[in-house]
Amino acid sequence: MGGVLPASSGGALSRPMRLVRLVLFSDYLVLALTVLYVAALWFAVPEIISPTNLNDIFLQVLPLFVAAMGLMMVLLVAQIDLSATSIMAMSCVVGASIMTSQGGYLAGHALAPVAAVLAIVAIGLLIGVLNGVCTIVFDIPSFLVTLVTMMFFSGAAIWYTAAHTNSGSSIGALPSSFLAIGYGGIAGIPYAALITVGLAIIVHLMLTRTVFGRWVRAVGLNPSAAAISGVPVKRVVIGCFALSGLFAAFAAVIYTARLEAGTPILGQRILLDVIGAAVIGGVSLFGGKGSVIGVLIGVLFLSAVDNGLQLLGLSLSSVYAIKGGVILLAAVVDAIRHHLLARG
């Protein structure tokens, strides 16, 4: 990751201005803003830095981070995946229907959770591939394709749930061996954290050390040049959509274990959080730029903002205004930064 732009610009800058420039151009700007935000809120709610609260933030971050990494793959090739949250919904209700002790397909079976997780992951992968094929092979803008799959699978998830429960809006009573993913761990490290860190490492290595990772960036930066240089553009894009679906499914596994139920409206509200976290974390909407660390920082920022507002327990309407304002501020600062960088 690049460092800091030299602060000289053909004219003398005062010391404080130079410091401001240093911070502004740093890739870790958002991280600095996060720390600033937490510090500011500490005055109102000192609980914000209590160990239990930090642990809460940490746990909230994990599945959002996984989903945002998946979305990053699609953004890197200059596409978008609006269906990520519907993939979560569809895959989790199917998974829940397999392992639930209330009439699930493999109810009571020792390997039910394993089968359920496999099903969840498989569905994520399949829908991802579907998105990719429709976008690239049929040449339909990904915005449209994923909007359609989002609506379709969102509805399908609700229908599936209604068909599998007689009155319910979700499928509960999941086996405790599965729920352990949400709460349990090894040596004090939650399983969810292990899964997340493992996935993060894999994605990071893939992007920086494998041919596929380089191909992804090339396709995002200039698909024609990539094609002429022998990059199999179609396969790369489909692969990215598949990964997005796959990671949405992994996030769904963690969320489902936490909620102890497969719900068809899982993640409905967090699509903007997922995309927002990626963009705030430096993933360019135009393709070719983004990193795992950046996404992590973006997710941390959003989760900290959310958590702070929750702690304040303010009158409900102000929560939206403040959260929106803070995110807008981060986006504006980022835009100014790009503008200044381009000017040199």
Add this chain to the structure above:
Amino acid sequence: MSDLLLKVAGLNKSFFGVQVLRDVGLELRRGTVLGLVGENGSGKSTTMNILGGVLTKDSGRVELAGEEVQPASSRDALALGIAFIHQELSLFPNLSVEENIFLDHFPKRGAGIPFIDRRRLRDQASKALELVDLKVSPTTPVMRLPQGERQLIEIAKALTRQARLIIFDEPTTSLTARETERLFEIIGRLRAQGISVIYISHILQDVMRLSDDIAVLRDGEVVGAGRREDFTVERLVTLMVGRSIDRLFPEREPSQGPGGAALSVRGLSQPGVVRDVSFELRRGEVLGVSGLMGSGRSELARILFGLDPYSEGEVRVAGERLPPLKPRLAMDRGVAFLTEDRRGEGLMMEASIADNIVLPSLVERSRGFIRWLDPAGLDQAARDMAERVRVNARAIDTAAARTLSGGNQQKVVIAKWLLRAPSIFILDEPTRGIDVGAKYEVYKIINTMVAGGAAILFISSEIEELIGMADRIMVMGRGEIRGFFERASFDRETLMSAALWQ
């Protein structure tokens, strides 16, 4: 009233502590053309940008018609009567001709009334178009017009702003021969009307043809200025480059002569694109491909490389058939393709030089099923290759490709293919838009490759270039091959007429 329209004296400018203009001075008389030549990085663009209000000078004096001026923006410059027509035209393709011409000064229905007077707009636009002899309807959307006509619209735009000085920056790079002639005609008319022109171009023959006066810049200084009669192309080149270049084209080492067929094409056809194309490209030879724009040369190149389909015929590389639409297969068999559009198809502008150089070679340099890479090894390979083609940049692995000059960018694209040690290299306009020094280096690279046994297909619109570099020349027109010419019968007129033959 003096005869002098523009007088620049003692112009200095620095960026980031690096001085790019040193005591630059120019004089431009009314109703004359000043040709401005210089390599990339010589300071031409910077000087013009100062005149055009895009940059501010550090010190010096700019006088327009005797009065000092300091345009602080392009609007200021326009108001002063300075129009700058860039290489990339600043038109809006989705708007109509008349809308483009009057974009910032639409005739309104009345003072203060914010409604466009369409009828007056139509009238004034028609008059403007007459000035440049362009016979299109003012309501035509610009996107339907070819590059040459778009350029005329830019000129019309400048004229409606009462421009006294029009600066042209590399105007003919995307024009056909006919459009170029028309442009020169218009410039002649501008001169007659008393409008001054600064003409910047790498095509020295054109500069010699058009200019009344010429100024040469090198490394930010004016190294030669005077009437056109005092110059020859060779002297211009010497001044630009700073050393005498005896020939524009480097010596070819005497080789054993062309070897066996590297690429053989028989009866290649694709309806509407190419028809019955057959030729052989031998090892150790440069086959030039000449023809006018639209003759199908670039299309042929794309078909050969596998980017576009073909319906009939066959392509053989080293005796084996190459099926259509398989660029990866072509690359594996040793074919490389330098496209004519380096910005759009040749380079990832935002990526580093190193990233660009290694891109086509990643698979071969990876290990295992996961295709694991070694970043240090890749960087080293990129560095070596960048040195070989003499790319002038400091930080190969962090500097983005877009920060390079046109010539260096082209060298990066060549480097990227050289890394694969291709046996067949298809070059489409490899020296377009790059300066004399860089051109020479590209020619040297080509010669080295040929000496090593590579087969080069050299597509170019500059006949002189082909005459200087090729062993044989194939002339194309309307998607067909018009004829083959051996070295002995290389002759500008013959080649032109072969291309023009209906």
Add this chain to the structure above:
Amino acid sequence: MTITRREFSASVLAAAAAGTMPGAARAAEGGKTIALMFDAFDSDFWITGNTILKAKAKENGWTTLETISNRDQNKQNDQVKAMVERKVDGIIFIPTDNNAAIPAIRTANAANIPIIFFNRPPAPNDNKYVAIQADNRKIMQTTVTILVDLARKQGGKYKACLLMGDLGDNNAVQRRDGALDILDKNKDLVEIVSRVATEWNADKTFAGLTNAIQANPDINMLISPSDSEDTIIEQVLKTAGKWHKTGEDGHVMFAGFDGDQNGYRLLSTKYMDVNGVQNLFYEVDLAYGAFKDIWAGKQPDKMLIDPGFAISQATLESKRDDMWGYHVWKEKNK
């Protein structure tokens, strides 16, 4: 969801003020702090509920903290953790999903904070909680019984349209079942020609009801599970030329549910025949009573039932004081 500038500045000032006196001020207050955790303000019932909860809390000398989850159960479960951090003394909880809300109970239990589910109970589980619930099924049965009796007295046959809310919401399911319980027994009088799942969504209600009337123009009975749909129903029926008062020709027998201000208005203007009312005041009292019991060490029942009641044009004046919507209407029309 609009926010006035005053509200915004007020909340910013509140945050600042709260900051300048951390801890000390709150401790000095001596009263309890309770958290009101909503899922969405998608009907008058919840808006008024919020007001009543806050007002009664104030009467008791308690401070309130509020959260809204915007129908995201996962977010609400996180919000519970935040409230635990703030060390509240009690939680009023309105979940979105009755299954996925269970982890929240565990969180509250672990911190020993009483959690009371308000109007929407969780799925059956072994953790410690109290649920206040209106007996939706029974209230709807009573309501529809009165409606059917009125219809029988009028005579004739009836084609009914049954609106059904969001079938993911247990309350909606209960109300539907309550209506069906009575209608199934009166098949000779009433035929259900259309069922519309409105998902508590205004546009879906509008579209669904319009389509139903287009398909069955002679619908003359309408049962709605929530008064939040009243204005839309009025709109649709007016457009279809079916908006008539009781006693007029072409009157559509109309039963509502909730007891909000629109319900009252329509009853008093004789467009609606009967309304099933959840006794919101009573439910809040039950909840706060449960808090006091728990704080005093007593263990209240797990399920506290609000029997609610049905109010018709005939009983309008006698029963309206218990109807929460009447009070809202009264405030507005002073």
